[in-house]
Amino acid sequence: MIYSVLAAAVVALSAWAVATFPRSVLVFLLFQGSLLFTYVAPIPAWLRAVLFAVALLVLMPVIGYYNGYYLEVATQVGIFVALALGLNIVVGLAGLLDLGYVAFFAVGAYTWAIFGSPHANQIFGGGAFPLAPGWFYLFLLVGLFVAAGTGLLLGLPVLRLHGDYLAIVTLGFGEVIRVLANNLDKPINITNGPKGITPISRPPMPFGLPTSEAFYFLVLVIVAVVIVVNRRLEDSHIGRAWEAIREDQLAAQAMGVPLVRTKLLAFACGASFAGVMGVVFSAKQVFINPESFTFLESIGVLAMVILGGMGSIPGAVIGATVVTVLNLQVLKGLSLWLNELKNAGVTVLGYSLTNLPTQLEPAKYERMIFGVILILMMIFRPQGIFPVRRRARELGRQE
């Protein structure tokens, strides 16, 4: 009871605080923390659902009205949550280490980018493109299937490999897709090479919502669908077969699990989530080029899955949130703050920060701090923030 009141109070209070101090990163972190508290606090499930619904459907858009950047952060978090959940199927459940996951994201993004911009005219001639913005919604499905198909294509030759070997080949695959995007501007200009594609059409916004709000809700809906799909897969014979393959491939096969088909399904499912989000991403950004799909992005998504807890859905969600917020807000905020101190000529322990060499500029610490956090996590909580909890099944009455 006390927790219920507390959770509601924390959410309300932090939302009010954000509206009052829309510029403060700390206050926005407080708001995110309140959601985390709501998730872990021992409160009735309905109340948790209500609080989440209010926070995500009402409070967040209102906060976004005061500070549009926060909505951008929330949207990016959503995109990465979907990516992490997709990779979680491949790496967390099926145990297939995929280091080129962002390739599927790229495939989805380019699918809409090419047809949703005038660029397609260069391939097909004529002036039929860009497609009407309404096609975007159909292309969510097209992106899904194209990415899933790419997943199958990658899977077929690669799935005989295990562990490290699989990781290396998928890494190579990810790079191949990026290099293809970089170089397919001739002989036929498909991707427009390093210059990228722009302008990419944005979908018509339902209910006359402002663009950023509309993208926020779109991403929210997709994430909700992805979570439901994930849970259903996990709680079925398919999810159990994936886990069995992760635990002991040979035993799984001897128990009747067809290895190739089951692994391909994992690859295709994981890839399809990335494909859908790729379509959203390209429309949201209006401009894409190969730089958005580097190896570092794949590693970033993998870090989310590992940080959150491999094979765990809440883990993937929290992992994606923490990493994205860390990158977009905390580390950036820290850099800005240190820079301010430096410019103000503050002295620490008799050392004037103004004398700090430019090589040690705070902005350059970001990756290092992120790395340190990852290392500390691996030392002190290697199972992740929300590790998989085995679901205890209710047993039938004993006759």
Next chain:
Amino acid sequence: MTTAAVFFEARNVTKRFGGLTALSSVDFALESGIASIIGPNGAGKTTLFNIFTGLYPCDEGAVTFKGRSLVGLRPDQITALGVCRTFQNIRLFANMTAIENVLVGMHARVTLGLWNVLAHTSRFRHTEPRLQARAEALLERVGLRAHANDVARNLAYGSQRRLELARALASEPSLLLLDEPTAGMTQGEAVALMRLLRDLVTDLGIAIVLIEHNMRVVMEVSDRVTVLDHGEKIAEGTPREVQTSTKVIEAYLGTRARERQPRAAR
């Protein structure tokens, strides 16, 4: 007498690993009941199982089950046909619960496609509880119902062996291959397990092939015994016949032992 297809038959099975001949021209047949394969370490018993279940291809020979050749089939296809096994060095899905392990065993019997899972169709919603009820019944049968939600890794050694048995039974086999099911068990546990196997044969009508080292168990429970040594079949028959075979005694105790201890094989 020419009968219809033999239930399970392996003929002339030969397997070489490089220069080593692990099995040479082994014949094996089973109609029903419990058959045991015994032999000293390295005799090729587990290799034979691996060939039966499709984990290894055999270099020569034929394996047929209910008149169908198993040669060249994948392990999961063989399991789907009704031949399932356990492993000598327990190979459970260590981080999954006992009941989940059994549920994985049913994989070959679940015919639902992806769409049923994603849409939670009524077929799916009816199937899942039925699978779970069957898994519970199987756990009950091997005495692990109370541990249904325990992670397999944390089960006692003997329990893990019984869980492997339940998992194999979950695939509804008509032929069960058990690789040293009593290894690491006390004599009491082993006897209880053999009673269970006997019951399975009478209740479910399945046939069982055992690889066993516990001779008391073997002689008590088997209808027929096959003895392998250095990849060759050296004896076959009822437990009594095998016990008195000179070749078997030689294989187990060496050539001169028989002279000293005429009744060495108990």
